[in-house]
Amino acid sequence: MLDLLLQGGTVIDGTGAPRARADVGVRDGRVVSVGATDEPATRTLDVTGLVVAPGFVDIHTHYDAQLFWDPTASPSPLHGVTTAIGGNCGFSLAPAGEAHADYLMKMMARVEGMPLAALEAGLPWDWGSFADWMGRLDGAIGVNAGFLCGHSALRRVAMGEDSVAEPATDDQLKAMLTALHDALDAGALGFSTSTAPTHNDGAQKPVPSRAATREELIALAGAVRDHPGTTIEVILAGCLNGFSDDEVDLMTEMSLAGNRPINWNVLGVNSMDPERHWRQLDASTRAAQRGARVVALTLPHGTAPRLNFLTAFVLDGLPGWRQTMSLPVDARIAALRDPAERARLKAGAASDEAGVLRGLANWANLRIEEVHSDALREYEGRMVGEIAGERDAFDTLLDIVIADGLRTGLRPAFRDDPKAWDMKVEVWRDPRTIVGGSDAGAHLDMMCGAIYSTALLAGVRERGGITLEEAVQLLSDEPARFYGLRDRGRIAVGARADLVVFDPDTIGYGQERTRTDLPGGAWRLYAESTGVEQVYVNGTAVVRDGRITGATPGTLLRSGRDTDSVTVPGG
Numbered sequence: 001m002l003d004l005l006l007q008g009g010t011v012i013d014g015t016g017a018p019r020a021r022a023d024v025g026v027r028d029g030r031v032v033s034v035g036a037t038d039e040p041a042t043r044t045l046d047v048t049g050l051v052v053a054p055g056f057v058d059i060h061t062h063y064d065a066q067l068f069w070d071p072t073a074s075p076s077p078l079h080g081v082t083t084a085i086g087g088n089c090g091f092s093l094a095p096a097g098e099a100h101a102d103y104l105m106k107m108m109a110r111v112e113g114m115p116l117a118a119l120e121a122g123l124p125w126d127w128g129s130f131a132d133w134m135g136r137l138d139g140a141i142g143v144n145a146g147f148l149c150g151h152s153a154l155r156r157v158a159m160g161e162d163s164v165a166e167p168a169t170d171d172q173l174k175a176m177l178t179a180l181h182d183a184l185d186a187g188a189l190g191f192s193t194s195t196a197p198t199h200n201d202g203a204q205k206p207v208p209s210r211a212a213t214r215e216e217l218i219a220l221a222g223a224v225r226d227h228p229g230t231t232i233e234v235i236l237a238g239c240l241n242g243f244s245d246d247e248v249d250l251m252t253e254m255s256l257a258g259n260r261p262i263n264w265n266v267l268g269v270n271s272m273d274p275e276r277h278w279r280q281l282d283a284s285t286r287a288a289q290r291g292a293r294v295v296a297l298t299l300p301h302g303t304a305p306r307l308n309f310l311t312a313f314v315l316d317g318l319p320g321w322r323q324t325m326s327l328p329v330d331a332r333i334a335a336l337r338d339p340a341e342r343a344r345l346k347a348g349a350a351s352d353e354a355g356v357l358r359g360l361a362n363w364a365n366l367r368i369e370e371v372h373s374d375a376l377r378e379y380e381g382r383m384v385g386e387i388a389g390e391r392d393a394f395d396t397l398l399d400i401v402i403a404d405g406l407r408t409g410l411r412p413a414f415r416d417d418p419k420a421w422d423m424k425v426e427v428w429r430d431p432r433t434i435v436g437g438s439d440a441g442a443h444l445d446m447m448c449g450a451i452y453s454t455a456l457l458a459g460v461r462e463r464g465g466i467t468l469e470e471a472v473q474l475l476s477d478e479p480a481r482f483y484g485l486r487d488r489g490r491i492a493v494g495a496r497a498d499l500v501v502f503d504p505d506t507i508g509y510g511q512e513r514t515r516t517d518l519p520g521g522a523w524r525l526y527a528e529s530t531g532v533e534q535v536y537v538n539g540t541a542v543v544r545d546g547r548i549t550g551a552t553p554g555t556l557l558r559s560g561r562d563t564d565s566v567t568v569p570g571g
Helices: 098-112 116-122 130-137 151-164 170-186 214-226 245-258 276-288 329-337 339-349 352-361 374-379 384-388 393-403 418-428 449-463 468-475 477-482
Strands: 002-007 024-027 030-034 041-046 051-054 056-058 081-086 144-147 190-194 231-235 262-267 294-298 366-370 409-412 433-435 499-502 513-515 524-526 532-537 540-544
Touching (some): 056 477, 081 532, 098 116, 098 151, 170 214, 190 214, 214 231, 214 245, 231 245, 245 262, 245 276, 262 276, 276 294, 276 418, 294 418, 329 339, 366 384, 374 393, 418 433, 433 468, 433 477, 449 468, 468 477
Parallel strands (some): 081 144, 190 231, 262 294, 294 433
Antiparallel strands (some): 002 024, 024 030, 499 532, 513 524, 532 540
């Protein structure tokens, strides 16, 4: 007897092979038949006209905290994701425990946009090791989830307050290596780190990993070599601005030391600078010449952040703004009412020192995405310049924001770039890239990164240039193979029954909207999907008829047990 029979659907198996009409039978969490079957089933679902695909694998998330209060990892399953990898960018919650909770929570709130109130109310902080932390999640999650061990947590445990500024002593490096080996023994999927200048902690100091020497980075990367099924993830300054020769050499040496591929986030593609991404990808070519492997994650959709004056992330990077944006809300509102303060902020935003953020000073070009006061509802979806008319756009914006309690969602006007889609298709077919980099679970006040998968599939329908079979492979099999995930990423007899059933004619994502559903009364941006009908994790429905069921059939992925080693030629 089958547990589940998906009958009459169009199977796209994840390998890139042409679609075919076939029934899919599931028993004990695995696919046991693909094709016609006479075996009866406890539950039979007619999916005629729908696509049955492997569950999508998101290898760059920050669900480390959210899974404690939301085991479903919402809204990712609504967008077809059945497997999520956390602990990226050097930011994990373990092996640090209660002694470092205050520092890590404030760091995560600052650098990854997780509300501090939610972290304080939603995490027990009662673990003493990476193994202990993983034990809190084992058997209690809705999606399959695996985690890298983050460099900043390792440094904090080994070095305390010195971790943000000092090079490690031999004994401190030895302590980090011991803790990392313990984490990898416990099932951590690898090691992650960041030296990006944009990564600062709650005190506005560089996160601990930024103080690491080259030798420390290579030594920690080398630790994964001894543990099957592990990998390495890095964020460097060059991820934004182009890699220096030293950074290419560092990634190469780390890949060779660990005998593992390295992935970095995120490769942008823009027709205004059509050679930029190829220059970025040259780092992979140069690493390959030495026997290493470096892979860029890239997204199918635009990533213009949503801004607000309440959390003020990004806005507080404008010259002279931080002192005002860090004021308590009532004092901040009072300051923003002051004409002299408005003039000072406006001048700072338009100054040469603002650099790339100077584009925000085109206040008329901001769109009012969402308001929270009914009295302001007429402004939603409109440009500030249109609302202002002959008035000053900055004054108009601040008047609206103040009337909305600083909660107004704002976004720079998005210019559709049809040329960029064709360029992205070329990039996705390049072996130096993988589709991913959602950051789901992070930057909750700025975006809902979980939409990346449905954005790709909607784009395939609307713009073409790539087949649906290719797109499904990019979302499932390719990231699964990169991480060495066993029995996931494809529909095949014996594979885990991680499945997505969707309507190819309607699949897409909805508009981001604010939800106040986090611990401590905190809020986040959330986007529903369209056309995703059913999602199964290990054969159990986590989405049924487009709604999350609350079931928790996910596997806590452990290196070596659930993953195979992916090595590099020169390792």
